[in-house]
Amino acid sequence: MAEELRLVLKNFGKINPLKVEDYLSAGGYKSLEKARSMNPLEVVEVMKKSGLRGRGGAGFNTGQKWFFAHNIQADEKFVVCNADEGEPGTYKDRIIMENDPHIVLEGMAICGHAIGATQGYIYCRGEYPGVVDTLNTAIAQAKEKGLLGDFNIEVRMGAGAYVCGEETALIESIEGNRGEPRFRPPYPPVAGLWQKPTIVNNVETFANVAQIIEKGAEWFAGIGAKSFPGTKVLTLTGDINKKIFIEVPTDTTIKEVVFGFGGGIPDGKKFKAVQIGGTSGGFIPEEFIETTIDFDSMRKIEATLGSGAVFVIDETRDIVDVVTRIAKFFEHESCGKCAPCREGTMRVHLLMDRINDGKGSQADVALLKKLSRVMASACLCGLGQAAPTPVVTTINHFGMDYHAKVQ
Amino acid sequence: MINVIIDGIKVSAPDNASILQAAELAGVKVPTLCYHPDQAIKANCRVCVCEVEGLPLLQAACSTPIRDGMVIRTNTPAVIEARRTILQLILAHHPQDCLNCIRNKNCELQALAEQYAIRENPFELMVRGLPRDTSTPSIVRDPDKCILCRRCEYACSEFQSVNALGLENRGNHAMIVPSLGKDLLESPCVMCGQCIHACPVGAIHENEEIDEFLAAVADPDKIVVTQMAPAVRVAIGEEVGMATGDMDMNVLVTALRQIGFDYVLHTNFTADLTILEEGNELLKRVKEGGKLPMFTSCSPGWINFCETYYPDLLDNLSTCKSPQQMFGALVKTYWAEKMGVDPSKIYSVSIMPCTAKKFEAARPEMNSSGYRDVDLVLTTRELGRLFRMTGLDFSRIAPGKFDSWMGAYTGAAVIFGATGGVMEAALRTVYEVVTGNELKDVNFTFARGMEGIKEAEIDLNGLKVRVAIAHGLANARKVMDQVRAGESPYHFIEIMACPGGCIGGGGQPITKSNAKRAERIEGIYKEDEGLLLRKSHENPEVIQIYEEFLHEPLGHKSHELLHTHYHDKNKKFL
Ligand SMILES: Cc1cc2nc3c(=O)[nH]c(=O)nc-3n(C[C@H](O)[C@H](O)[C@H](O)COP(=O)(O)O)c2cc1C
Ligand code: SF4
Ligand code: SF4
Ligand code: SF4
Ligand code: FES
Numbered sequence: 001m002a003e004e005l006r007l008v009l010k011n012f013g014k015i016n017p018l019k020v021e022d023y024l025s026a027g028g029y030k031s032l033e034k035a036r037s038m039n040p041l042e043v044v045e046v047m048k049k050s051g052l053r054g055r056g057g058a059g060f061n062t063g064q065k066w067f068f069a070h071n072i073q074a075d076e077k078f079v080v081c082n083a084d085e086g087e088p089g090t091y092k093d094r095i096i097m098e099n100d101p102h103i104v105l106e107g108m109a110i111c112g113h114a115i116g117a118t119q120g121y122i123y124c125r126g127e128y129p130g131v132v133d134t135l136n137t138a139i140a141q142a143k144e145k146g147l148l149g150d151f152n153i154e155v156r157m158g159a160g161a162y163v164c165g166e167e168t169a170l171i172e173s174i175e176g177n178r179g180e181p182r183f184r185p186p187y188p189p190v191a192g193l194w195q196k197p198t199i200v201n202n203v204e205t206f207a208n209v210a211q212i213i214e215k216g217a218e219w220f221a222g223i224g225a226k227s228f229p230g231t232k233v234l235t236l237t238g239d240i241n242k243k244i245f246i247e248v249p250t251d252t253t254i255k256e257v258v259f260g261f262g263g264g265i266p267d268g269k270k271f272k273a274v275q276i277g278g279t280s281g282g283f284i285p286e287e288f289i290e291t292t293i294d295f296d297s298m299r300k301i302e303a304t305l306g307s308g309a310v311f312v313i314d315e316t317r318d319i320v321d322v323v324t325r326i327a328k329f330f331e332h333e334s335c336g337k338c339a340p341c342r343e344g345t346m347r348v349h350l351l352m353d354r355i356n357d358g359k360g361s362q363a364d365v366a367l368l369k370k371l372s373r374v375m376a377s378a379c380l381c382g383l384g385q386a387a388p389t390p391v392v393t394t395i396n397h398f399g400m401d402y403h404a405k406v407q
Numbered sequence: 408m409i410n411v412i413i414d415g416i417k418v419s420a421p422d423n424a425s426i427l428q429a430a431e432l433a434g435v436k437v438p439t440l441c442y443h444p445d446q447a448i449k450a451n452c453r454v455c456v457c458e459v460e461g462l463p464l465l466q467a468a469c470s471t472p473i474r475d476g477m478v479i480r481t482n483t484p485a486v487i488e489a490r491r492t493i494l495q496l497i498l499a500h501h502p503q504d505c506l507n508c509i510r511n512k513n514c515e516l517q518a519l520a521e522q523y524a525i526r527e528n529p530f531e532l533m534v535r536g537l538p539r540d541t542s543t544p545s546i547v548r549d550p551d552k553c554i555l556c557r558r559c560e561y562a563c564s565e566f567q568s569v570n571a572l573g574l575e576n577r578g579n580h581a582m583i584v585p586s587l588g589k590d591l592l593e594s595p596c597v598m599c600g601q602c603i604h605a606c607p608v609g610a611i612h613e614n615e616e617i618d619e620f621l622a623a624v625a626d627p628d629k630i631v632v633t634q635m636a637p638a639v640r641v642a643i644g645e646e647v648g649m650a651t652g653d654m655d656m657n658v659l660v661t662a663l664r665q666i667g668f669d670y671v672l673h674t675n676f677t678a679d680l681t682i683l684e685e686g687n688e689l690l691k692r693v694k695e696g697g698k699l700p701m702f703t704s705c706s707p708g709w710i711n712f713c714e715t716y717y718p719d720l721l722d723n724l725s726t727c728k729s730p731q732q733m734f735g736a737l738v739k740t741y742w743a744e745k746m747g748v749d750p751s752k753i754y755s756v757s758i759m760p761c762t763a764k765k766f767e768a769a770r771p772e773m774n775s776s777g778y779r780d781v782d783l784v785l786t787t788r789e790l791g792r793l794f795r796m797t798g799l800d801f802s803r804i805a806p807g808k809f810d811s812w813m814g815a816y817t818g819a820a821v822i823f824g825a826t827g828g829v830m831e832a833a834l835r836t837v838y839e840v841v842t843g844n845e846l847k848d849v850n851f852t853f854a855r856g857m858e859g860i861k862e863a864e865i866d867l868n869g870l871k872v873r874v875a876i877a878h879g880l881a882n883a884r885k886v887m888d889q890v891r892a893g894e895s896p897y898h899f900i901e902i903m904a905c906p907g908g909c910i911g912g913g914g915q916p917i918t919k920s921n922a923k924r925a926e927r928i929e930g931i932y933k934e935d936e937g938l939l940l941r942k943s944h945e946n947p948e949v950i951q952i953y954e955e956f957l958h959e960p961l962g963h964k965s966h967e968l969l970h971t972h973y974h975d976k977n978k979k980f981l
Contacts, residue, residue, distance in 0.1 A: 161577070178574065183450035183470040336574075336581030338451045339440075340489075342555065343496035346579040347530055367529050374492040377465045377485065378453045385464065 002256045005223070006247050007231050008207045011100040017134055020141035023102040029147045031210035035110045036149070043114040044070050047209070049217035051229045056082055056165075056202030057277065057306045058382070059228065059295040062209075068189035069115040069197040077117035078198040079108050080174070080188075081206055083124040083131070084158050084165035087278035088329070089309040092233040093203035095245055097124075097131045100207070101138035107206030109151045110213060111199055120153040121193075123170050126160045162333040166381050167200040168192075169335065180337045181381035204233055204308075224250030225294035232293060232308050236262045239269070239314040250294040254284065257293065258312055270315040273398070277306020279326055280386035282393035283319070302393055304386075319401050323390050324352040330387040341384025344375045348391060360406045369395060411477040426457055426468035426479055437481055438490060438519050440497075440607055441556035442469045444920045446565070449557055452497075454490050454519065457481045465489055491523050499530035500579070501608075502551050508609040513917055515607035516554060540585070542592035544769045545614055545762040545913075546600060552610040553583055559602035559611055566906055568881040569712065571596035583610075587978075595715050595978055597880070599708035599904045600762035600913015613762050613786050613914055617793060620756060620783060624667035629754040632742075633663055634674040634734045634813075638760040638824030638909035639787050641930035645916040646791025647801060651923070652930025657806030663758075664807060666793045673809055674757065675816030677730040677737065678823045678832070680952070681705060682943035684969055685727045685829075686837045687960040689899055693872070698722045700875075700890060700897040703829050705729040707767035708904030708913070710973065712880050717887050718975035726970040730823065731757050731764055732773050735780025736968040737813065741956045745812045750776060756783045758790050760824070760912030763904065775968050786914025815948040818849075818934070818941035825928045826878035826908035827854030827861060830901040834865060834874075835942045841867040849941050855932065857907060857925055860886060862897070874899045879906040 006012065015022035023029070035043050048063030069077060081104060085093040097104060108120045124132050135155050142148050161179050163169045168182040171193050192198025208230060212220045221229050233247045234257060241263030248257065258264065258274055265271050273283045276293070282303035284291075291297050298305050313322060327349040334345040351368050354360040372388030379385045395402055408419040413426075413433040420429035425448070430437045440452035448470045456465035460478035465486065473479075480486065498520060505511050540548040555574075560583060563572045571594040573586040585594035602611050623629050644654035663671045689701050704710060704725040713724060728736070734757070739750040757764065761784075767773065768781040785793075809815070819835050822828030831854040838846045853863040859882040862875040875897045877883045883902045889895045905911045907924030910931060918924060935941060943949065957964045 183448065183467060185472060331578060334578040336555070336576070336578045338453055339497055339554070340453050340493050342579050342581065343493075343500055343530075347496065347499075363529075370488070371492065373485075374489045377463075378456045378489045378493065380450060380453065380467075 002248065002252050002260055004246050004261070005231050005249050007211055008096060008103070008204055008233060009099070009247050011103065012095070013099070015100065017099050017101055018137055020102060020138065020145060020147070023100070027214075028102050028210075029106055031213040032106050032109050032147070035113050035213050040070060040114045040116060043110065043213070046213060046217045047114070050212045050220040051227075052205070052208055052212060052220065053228055053295060054202055055204035055208070055232065055308070057304070059305070062201060062205055065189055065201075066111060066114050066199060068187070069199050072190060072197045074197050076119070076194075076196045077115050078193045078196055079111045079115070079117045079120040080170070080193065080198055080200045081108055081120065081122040081203060082165060082167060082170060082200050083122050083203045084170060085125045085128070085203075085307070086162040086165045087307045087309055089237040089311050090235055090278060090307040092235050092245060092308055094128055094131055095233070096203050096207050098134055101135050102142065103207045103210060104203055105138060105142055105148065105153060107209035108153060109148050110209050111201070111206070112151045115197065115199055117199070118150050118152060120151060121174055122153060122155045123158055123164075123174060124155055126158045132157060161335070163335045163381070163383050166383060168381070170200065171198065180335050181383075183380060225292055225297065227296045228294035232305065234293075234308040234310050236310045236312070238312040239265055239317070240312040241266050251292045253290050253292050255289040257310055258289065262310070262312070265312065265314045272313050272315045272317060273319060274313070275311040275390065276309065277304035278309045279329055280304070280383070280389050281306050281309070282389050283397060285397040302396070304389070319394055319398050320352070320356050320405055323394050324349070324356040326390045327352040330383070334383065338380035338384060340375050341379045341387065344371055344379070344384065345387055347371060348388060352391065355402060355405050358405055358407070362406055365395060365402055365406060409473050409475050411473050411475075411479060413479045414481055420473055424473050426459075426466065426471045426473055427455060429473050430468060430479070430481060435481055437468045438522065439469060440515055440519070440554065441558065443558050443561070443605060444922075446558060446561045446605075449561075452493070452554070452556055454493050456486060456489050458483050458486055491525065494519055494523055494525055495528045495530055497554050498525060499528050499532055500534070501554065502534050503532060504552070508552075509612045509615060510609035514609060537582070540590045541614070542590035543596065543598055543614070543766060545598035545765045546591055546596065546603070547612055547614050548591060549610050549612070550582055552608050554608055554610070555581060555583070556607055557583070558605035558607065559583060562601045562605035566879050566881055567597070567599060567601055567904070568884045569595055569597055569599075572602060597708045597711035597715060597904065598763040598766045598913070599880070601905060603762070603913050604918045613788065614765060615789060616765075616783055616785060617789055620785060620793070623754045623756070623783070628752060630669050630748055630752050631667060631754045631756060632670040632672060632738055633668045633756045633758060634672050634677070634731065634738070635659075635663070635758040636674045636731065636760055636824065636909060637678060637821050637931070638912060638915070638927070639758055639790070640934070641824065641910060641927045642760065642787050642915045643790060646788065647794050647799070649801065651926045652933065654801070655806060656934075657808065658801060658804045660809055661804045661807035662794060662799050662801065665799060665804075666797050668756070670810045671807070672734070672738070672742075672813040673816055674730045674734055675820035675823075676813045676946070676948060677733040678820035679817055679943035679946040679949045680733055680969070681727055681730050682819060682832050682836050683949065683953075683960045684965055685725050686833050686840065688725055688727065689833070690837065690841065691961065693870075693898060700895055700900050701725055703901045705823070705829060706763070706902065706904045706909070707761065708763035709880070709883065709902045711763060711766070711976070712883065712904060714973055714976040715978050716884070717891065718977070720887065720890060721973040721975065723890065724973055726972065728969055728971045729764075729767065731759060731784075732767065732780055732971070733969045734813065735768070735773065736775045737952075739776035739778050739780065740968060741952060742812050750778060754782050755780070756785060757781050758785050758787065760787050760909045760915045762786060762913035764914070772971060788914060788916060791916065812948060815946055817943055817946045818936070818938040819943040820946075821935045821938065822931055824909045825855070825931045826903050827856070827876045827901065828908060828931070830854045830874055830876050830899070832943055833899070836944045838865075838867055839942065839944065841870060846942070855928070857921060857928070872899060873897045874901070876901045878903040878908050880904055
């Protein structure tokens with residue numbers, strides 16, 4: 001059976017997160033020192049070559065992103081850590097920050113050196129006040145020891161809106177505005193916080209940085225799937241025996257995750273589907289569970305890796321009902337800025353409700369498909385674009401369940 | 408320049424152009440709703456989406472910059488499907504009320520529904536059922552019709568710096584609401600109506616009072632008298648299918664008689680009168696050490712703004728009433744006397760480019776004739792509707808003449824309609840009063856045009872007067888902050904609430920761009936140039952009213968009828 005590979009979580013349970021000395025004796029902040037002895041472009045090149053791709057959902061090459069910001073002349077640049085973690089069923093960023101806050105700070109400071117920024121922000125989910133305290137303690141200790149040099153980090157609390165995890169809404173929120181996404185381009189690495197070049201990376205992305213600098217790009221590129229190397233922290237929820245978090249190489253299959261690490265379905269029931277990557281992830285039927293979890297393999301089966309939430313449902317669940325509830329979530333979380341999402345999420349929920357109540361028709365299912373197509377291609381931000389994914393994937397893979405409910 | 412291909416058409420466009428701008432150069436029409444040519448890009452309606460080769464998602468044409476070699480398609484099945492579906496989504500949340508709507512045939516949403524052949528909507532109609540806001544005498548909001556393009560919010564905050572409108576709630580509960588109050592009256596709204604021009608649909612409009620007019624005309628006991636502001640003529644043609652500026656003033660006089668006015672007089676008369684009163688007030692303040700700089704006071708949206716945001720500077724406002732209110736006070740006194748009619752029978756209607764004028768006419772202090780001075784204010788748009796209702800054919804109407812005593816005017820009054828016009832008119836008179844010499848060239852061109860703040864120093868035989876002109880309240884705010892800080896170098900400042908001045912007023916034909924405002928301004932100066940008399944103090948009827956009735960500028964009678972005072976609105980929004 002496949003085994004866990006704890007890289008991001010290497011210090012988990014081994015150090016006291018509130019004592020910087022522990023992190024230092026585990027080799028911490030050496031990578032920052034090393035990075036600072038390199039020229040910034042070299043750091044960017046190492047990151048590019050390592051093949052590290054964002055762990056927040058979009059899977060963009062981290063070094064490439066840094067390169068854009070590095071390349072622009074500006075009087076000020078910013079490094080922002082996305083710790084909004086609003087995805088239901090996801091808590092991997094909390095695990096990282098709670099147990100090893102310095103690994104995130106170190107990654108951010110390396111990024112600061114690489115792009116030429118001296119100010120960082122951590123935008124932390126409002127429901128994580130304990131994490132905010134841990135982070136502030138860690139920042140204070142690192143500062144006191146002069147570990148961060150001229151790099152400053154401030155923690156900002158989110159206000160509980162799911163959309164504020166979207167990087168441009170997050171930027172608006174830090175600026176003190178309504179948490180609404182911006183249109184792109186320009187992308188944040190070109191014009192982000194206060195229109196300055198800004199790198200927004202996920203907590204887990206930053207947590208990968210120090211080891212890459214320490215052990216080199218080739219080492220990292222050799223782990224897991226070729227096009228999406230490294231490990232991924234996953235959180236297992238739903239109808240699964242072990243509701244745990246794990247860190248595994250990215251060439252691990254869904255089957256290994258659910259039946260190996262997760263111990264399969266409780267009460268001898270059968271597997272029905274798994275939704276990976278959070279609320280907007282696609283539902284994956286049994287026929288695809290040999291797929292590896294890396295970004296590109298998942299994309300091929302119209303699914304996502306996303307945040308790494310693994311939500312399993314067994315054969316007794318009413319999948320149409322599950323998707324109806326997801327539709328309600330998106331209606332509630334749409335920010336309301338753009339027309340197709342503002343109106344579309346509401347209509348998707350309405351149509352799903354109708355079908356779920358046994359009052360829908362085949363025409364409603366067809367309309368859902370068309371509406372989903374339009375939202376996925378025309379909405380302003382990732383929320384509206386991805387909101388219909390659960391609907392589309394369940395219509396595609398579990399059409400019979402819909403058929404059974406419509407007149 | 409950058410080369411792109413749009414629907415197979417090669418086009419080069421400026422480096423920073425959007426797909427939308429490039430498409431326009433290629434002659435390809437891309438639909439828009441939230442886009443406004445004078446505002447920042449919002450990209451929230453998504454009806455402008457197009458396909459770009461190599462990109463998986465559709466791209467909003469208004470917000471996406473072009474790149475060299477970009478291949479764009481604006482009419483693929485996916486694009487059409489997206490646009491039609493988005494329109495259906497918007498329409499399913501919008502009252503199907505076109506027949507009764509004030510924007511019928513002049514609505515961007517309706518036009519797109521027609522263009523995209525929207526028939527049956529697969530999404531069931533769900534109107535929110537929100538109440539209309541009729542709290543002010545000027546502006547009506549109908550939030551059910553709002554499509555959340557947020558152009559009004561932008562106009563109110565960025566052009567006007569009033570910030571009376573904001574967005575509340577999220578998702579499909581999101582709505583535009585008056586800020587800091589339960590309705591517009593409680594909000595800092597100054598009733599300028601610029602949000603009306605910004606709105607693509609009928610969600611914000613003037614408080615329409617056509618019925619009141621028709622009732623007055625039908626009443627045999629009423630003598631219905633009109634005054635018409637200088638900015639109306641250049642724009643009213645747009646309401647009846649003519650080009651901007653093309654309406655002939657004398658044809659207009661006949662048309663006004665045909666829709667039922669018993670007497671047709673002109674606000675231009677009191678505009679000239681304003682110059683004599685205000686010009687003398689300025690000279691008095693300069694000589695006697697009164698409050699300076701002095702601000703003009705003919706724009707009621709501006710008065711509301713000053714009372715709301717700068718109550719500490721009310722003493723700087725000229726005490727002159729606006730020309731509309733001077734007219735109202737005189738028509739039921741001087742004119743009634745001259746005509747030998749009972750002032751209680753006079754129903755005085757003003758035709759204005761302005762929504763704030765409706766509020767101004769309803770101010771309790773505006774009754775110095777002993778009656779309500781102005782009984783009804785109709786906007787240019789409402790006049791347009793009355794013209795269309797009566798089926799007038801303007802190509803066949805014989806020119807008429809204004810009625811006497813308050814119908815004569817000079818070019819100085821005409822230019823009141825454009826930003827800088829009051830300043831220029833004042834300088835034409837003040838120059839001659841101070842120097843005693845004839846002003847040979849009456850054109851003060853520094854005062855003209857769409858630049859936000861204009862300034863100059865004028866030498867009146869050694870008396871140096873520094874003046875400034877601001878239009879649009881965001882520009883006014885800059886000038887006012889300077890005054891408040893005690894750093895204003897000016898003696899006299901003209902402020903108009905609306906961008907472009909009255910020709911861009913909130914009651915004018917729906918104005919989608921500043922380019923249209925500039926066109927109207929041209930029409931104004933052309934009219935001025937064609938007139939024999941171009942200085943207010945040469946207006947024969949003005950000379951006559953001073954001889955027979957007022958006796959002197961700033962005299963006792965003037966004080967009683969033509970001047971007013973201001974109130975701290977006590978809204979405390981600073
Ligand atoms: C609706 C929405 C919510 C998101 N929430 C999060 C989040 O909670 N945490 C996160 O890291 N990224 C989130 N993202 C992704 C971010 O926009 C962004 O892609 C990410 O922070 C980039 O970091 P990475 O390159 O390290 O993945 C969200 C995106 C969308 C569209
Ligand atoms: S897609 Fe949804 S969440 Fe994103 S901008 Fe549009 S309304 Fe807001
Ligand atoms: S009338 Fe003027 S002040 Fe009032 S909401 Fe509209 S734009 Fe703002
Ligand atoms: S009121 Fe009009 S301008 Fe304002 S957001 Fe609604 S539709 Fe747009
Ligand atoms: S016009 Fe481009 S999104 Fe509205």
